[in-house]
Amino acid sequence: MAVKKRELVQDNCQLDLKALAQYIQMMNDQPNYLPQALDLIKNCQDIVKCLTLATGNEWNLLQSIEEFFLRVVNHVHCTLRHEIVTAVLDKLYSFISDPKSHIGPQTSVVLVVLDGLDDAATMSNARWLVQQGESGPDGAGLRAALSVLYCWMHSWQGTPLLGDWVMAYIKALEENEKFEILLDVSLENLEKLFLALGEPGTLRTSEADVVIHILASLREQQEALDKIATNVRKVLGNLAADSRQSSRQHLQNVVDIVNAMVDYKMEPLKGEPLETFKDKYEDLISCLEYHMASRWSRFKHLPPWRPRGLPASPPNSKQAPARKVGLLNLGNTCYMNSVMQALLVTRHFSTHVMMKMNAVPYWSKMGILFAKMMHSYNTKLNPDEFFNVVKPPFFTVNNQHDSSEFLGYLFVLLQSYEHCSDVNFDYSRQAVMTAGTRQTRSSHASQASHAVQPTQGAGDDAGSSNRGSLSPRPGSSVSRPGGSSSRAGGSGARAGSSHSRPSSSSGSGNSKATSLDVDSMMPPKKRMRHLFDTTFLRRDSIIDTMFGGVLLTRVECTDCHSSSLSRDVFRDLQLAFPDKPEASQHSVQSLLEYYCSKESLSGDNKYQCRDCGGLRDAERSVLIETSPKYLILVLKNFKFEPKIQVQTKLMHSMYHNQSVTLPTVRARGQHSAYSLYAAIIHAGTTLDSGHYYTLAKDNDQWHIYNDDIVTNADESEFSKLHPNSTPYILFYRRSDMEESSAPTLEELPPKLQECVMAHNKHYMEKVRAIHLSRP
Template identity: 30%
Template sequence: MAVKHKVVESRENDGLNLIIRALQDINIKTGMHAAELGKLYERVVLKLGEIEIPTAPEDYKKFMNDIEQVQEMFTKACSKEELFSATLKALYNGISDLERRPSPTMSIVLQLIDYKKIPFAVQWILQNRYSEQSLERALLTLCNWLSKWMYTPNLGPLVLCFMQGLEAKQHDDILIEVARVYIEKLFKLVVLESIRGSVGPVVLYILERMQHNPEAFHKILPHINSILNSLYKQRSDSSQYYLHKFVNLFMALMEHFPGHPGLYDDLNETLEQYHPEKNYKEILNCKSWLDINNCTLTIRSSSGKVGLNNLGNTCYMNSVLQALYMTKLFRNSVLQSSRDTMPLFSKLQALFALLQFSQRCSLSPNDILNLARPPGFQPGHQHDSSEFLGYLLDILHEQEHSIYSSSIGNSIVNIGSSSGMSSDSTVVQGSFGGRILTVSRCDVCGLQSERTDSFRELQLSFPNNCMDPSVQTLLNYYLQPERLCGDNQYHCDTCKRLTDGERVSRIVEKPRRLILTLKHFRYDPVSQQRTKLLQRVKLD
């Protein structure tokens, strides 16, 4: 295993050597156009994201020397504005790519940005109208680097400035998601003197802004005592500064999030030892994410509900999302679930949280549209809401079923087989799933066959010559016996041929919440087209 480990790390250093040689070749060549040079540097930046950091001491030392050489060559080459812009664009494309997980070595490109120009770099990113999904991936990547890499001084300031820029653009949902993922890792790094000045401001910023929900604060609770103790023992100016800031902030947060009996007892006792200031509450006198008083958008309506913005004839999607949100059983199951490895599920969870707690007048569900647009649904066109609902629920069910099955399979040790996932194990099936029994009978021999299927909706047709039917009338029509004759004969296994018969359906396990789809279209043999039925349906 030691030999294999050595070979892998040698290959990583070889990759860095190739980058150095490529940069040297670029510097030797003359007469290259700026556009051609820009493309070469873009490829070099993306290649840096593939270089893993070695762990063996001798390889690591050489790796850092090579990194410094690459950094110097980049700084010299990118003094020209056009190369600088191309390099930064490649950096953003790398950190925002949903398919890649670039290595922190790519972060050395950040050293091209003068500290004072970081706000302009962030402004450039936000003005390019990148999608919310792209912005979130970029910030997640930067925070991941910040939690692992301490040799890019500009990284922490860039993360902080990026967060502030997203806050100004009302991307609170992105900030909350990133804070939830990384606050614990970043907080534990505050004990390191070498990166405290880079990580500390980010940690303080997150904890001060997360005033709408105690999740970030509660994530770091188990580590607070040891972190404060380490800061106290270091006795440096920076350690004492952050000790002072944290003590006051934690006192304020404990009072800001009451209603947790016994949870703060040990922390309160610890903080009193460090003598918090009398005016510690003032530390939370700042803008809070999802705070109505600082929201530049129109506040929510008098009804207390948050709307969804139309993204171009997306009424079909918005109506489905609002209906699902108002289905309390499904909404609570989504919000309480921990299936955070599924992109669509996580985005729906974030949207439901914002619909419940946001003070905005409306939200834009771009990410849901990007992840759950059914095949054939053209942007800007009108589409069927029931078709979108079925596709959305299918994806949610299949993704959760797949994740659950994989985790169950991986946890089985020395067992010959597993029972698999039950029908109501997913959030979708547990909320909307039922079972229906279909009995088919042959008129010739009397043989009956039975089949039980799962369902998540009932598609109700309209009887002929029935004006303004009730829901119960349509349900009765759906469940009435169906004659199997003519072109729709029944194949009898006993008679071994097509025979006349009868089919009856009966719900044997009702869903906790029933989805009914009204089939408002019927084929007109005269015009040979689908015609819309304009009948009303009464609720009885």
């Protein structure tokens, strides 16, 4: 017998916790019964409301509520599950973000709906809620929600997933640069959170990690040091007295971070101010000396929270040698030389390769090459050891090839072996590519749950855009297509591009969807939520971490306004040229705006709209949902000439912006800013001929890397280029990425130090032999 449907609670009334638990238990006693989808979603939201109004302190009564939510999320279809998760979190946020409400920590039990979701799915939901909170005055809702979450952490131990959710919410605020909110609310709650950290068993590991994350992020704040100073000895003593491994780890992390806080404040002081500081924090300093700081804590590398406009900390004084090393051309290998020079000055990437990937196939070879490029005594380096193992098998020695395709192949190769060991690795065997494309698209139409689908036949290639295209993540190899090239499609190109933005389609049955709010992009009367797979960017991949982004494509029927959305990973954006520039010349920024602008789909490109039941005109646009740390732009300077069967170059007048902005979903009208630091130039008139070289900036100094010849330059070099020398691949660094210093030879791992020293020894012996042989 089904539970009789009725309202669980009326507005502005209180409900006894025991009565709520009994009602939920009635539904749990009928395991084969669940309400219909819409009723089930409403029931879940009503339970959240009931918990916010419930009285009583018998927290064991919450077990039946947990059981109900777990039964719901584990037994419904994945699409409905994500709707329920989103609805529950949305309802929860509506209460905790109200500065006037007083929500008890028992409400956090509803976070059990996150059970089974990975970090990416949890982050996606947190981002969505933070975006909703941006509409409030002065971020009042965001402040209130963060304050409530902190309060629950130090006063409640009944929700295992609370720490994971608080961490996701903090990271979402960081992504949206809500540093004033993070600073103010965290400082208000820091003392209580820090004391809770010092009571082993009070906080779960995930919650303790949140407190340490907060502490590390506040390490430049004098107020933070003052709030914890008197309690450091107590907290460290309690952690040291606890025998659990987790307490030992928390102890070392706290020691390292507090020591970093003290060092940061002491470093600029001299004389009397320094002595005054030491006197004030004498007990704290002696306590830290007793416990001994280390250098390993990962939390120390978190970027500190700073109010907007505050300058960054002084950069590390250790810099790479001023002398630059070129790469010998081994027979039309300029397309590879140019890519490696650009990746070398991508400092976060090249440093990670050298410092962390010395026991990984192909990565270790690249690390050796990078180390020699930085510390070789010779200014002309032979890259054959690296090129012989990474060169694609379909690339021939004496033919010109595409540097963009080599870069794409290299990324796939590296990601395929990212978690392998190079012990006894056989480089003579052909590489096996495993880093395939992982993309799922799901659409959920307004009201009727119908999606806009592309037609099969007419308009089947409507998803291909004349605006540009995505570089895919192929599972085996990246071959240069014949006929219509992936780099073709300049002026007026539409269909036929093998790397074009994909058309929208309904989600596959095995897709895991999560809700993303796109209300700001919808007509007021047709607002809805769209469901997506959240496992796009591989969190365990340095390639995706640094170069991967997520593109959101939307198609809207112009008749009924129902929409479909698709979500795709990209590692570069390929930008085509419009027929007529709006200004006197093209610019990188204008090509980006053209790429993301609305596009009319009509004629042969009409869409089959399920809501309308026929072919309809539609509008198509894209936004960047997740912006990469390093943005790679490929300018589609080539078009295929069928008469002569050659990819000829489009030599447009072009302004190469030193900084660009990306239209993003999360920023809601704001943009992610990027600065240009490298460009691969193609000199020639066709894709199959000519020469590649690199313009790159390192430590604020531009250089031209023309194979083995390296010369000084400046950014005005872009305006001096010959008409047939056109920037082809542009590398931009996101504005929140501080340029890291290149490691010195002494900082490199021993294996690399030995390789570089052996290389330099061989070079010096060769120079000495030549010198001695002279008459």
